[in-house]
Amino acid sequence: MRIRATVAAVTGAVALSAFAGTAAHAAGNDSAYRGEAVKIFQGAHAGAAKQGVKATGSDGDLTPLDASFSNFKIASSIKVGTTNHVATTVTYTLTHGADVDIQSDEFATGPFIYKGSYDDADNALFGDEPATCKVVTTTTASCTGKIDIYPGDGFLFNSDAGSWKGAALAFDLDPVDPENGDVAWADQGALGKTSVLRNSKLTVNASPEPVKKGKTITVTGALTRANWEDNKYHGYTKQSVQLQYRKKNSTTYTTLKTVTTDSKGNLKTTVKASADGYFRYKFAGTSTTPAVTATGDFVDVK
Incomplete structure (x- = not known):
């Protein structure tokens, strides 16, 4: 025991x-x-x-x-x-x-x-x-x-x-x-x-901002979770995370693609700029780590 x-x-x-x-x-x-x-x-x-x-x-x-x-x-x-x-x-x-x-x-x-x-x-x-x-x-x-x-x-x-x-x-x-x-x-x-559950954190950053319509937006972020043995947060590796988007003045997010965290828990992908809106990452959670959603990051599309 x-x-x-x-x-x-x-x-x-x-x-x-x-x-x-x-x-x-x-x-x-x-x-x-x-x-x-x-x-x-x-x-x-x-x-x-x-x-x-x-x-x-x-x-x-x-x-x-x-x-x-x-x-x-x-x-x-x-x-x-x-x-x-x-x-x-x-x-x-x-x-x-x-x-x-x-x-x-x-x-x-x-x-x-x-x-x-x-x-x-x-x-x-x-x-x-x-x-x-x-x-x-x-x-x-x-x-x-x-x-x-x-x-x-x-x-x-x-x-x-x-x-x-x-x-x-x-x-x-x-x-x-x-x-x-x-x-x-x-x-x-x-x-x-x-x-x-080992508490989780998730960040997102979409850039550049502002961006011209049709140009490439790079969306980065990181998924981390609590380590109870050294009392720090570390990257949660090889986890599937959804990249989601909602248009300005809308209340609904749609999933654009699924991105996998790297060996340090980092996320990175690209999308084409279409209209003003918010990008966020969403993690569904596992049996040891809770679901978490990043706060949407606004991108102004010219």
Whole structure:
């Protein structure tokens, strides 16, 4: 399991030791929640303490919590650049046992997304804060949380781009003796899906301007996308991009031809000048990179 977060990967035993005595504060401490959720998720999936087995070196047990999740909704795709924090909202239904007090200070729940196998995820992304839940019945609640992504902090590899699955978790300290470190835990995967995409940029420049009717116009541009490993934008090579044109005073673009980016992501082609209008490049996107359209560049034809 590879989870790049603000806490290092830990074994189940270490995770529980680190968690003991601190979970009660996670729901009220925004900076703590992500770390605690990651630790417990890793501890649960390490297998050492999955079903109430006491973890070596820990004073607490990880035991099942009577909770499940459904109606998980998340954006179909999430565009992530090189440095800026990105957050996306998730909603879901929490169903729990009548003896689970979701309004307790010792209880917290939240959504997350993961890449690869749920039992041995390649990566997982959580929220900075626990979800907020509105009680619907004595055993159900409507919850809203966020997934927070910080590409500049090394949360992602380029290989992480593409399809991810949605999941949710909930944990609760022993309500009778919270200091003993016992943690009740529930998590559930395959609740939904989204795509985490390497953000793209596209430029266009048509010249010369002005130009005489019938003369050649050269249209250049560049298609780049975010590199999550060096936090820069690099050319997206060998990609098909449409060159489009619309006449002045028209609202409709038509495709003139398809151009392929070179080894540096650059675009270059020529057309004959016919009338005043706008030229733009349009990229349809791929499974790892979102669609993007350049702002039209006006050419005055004499």
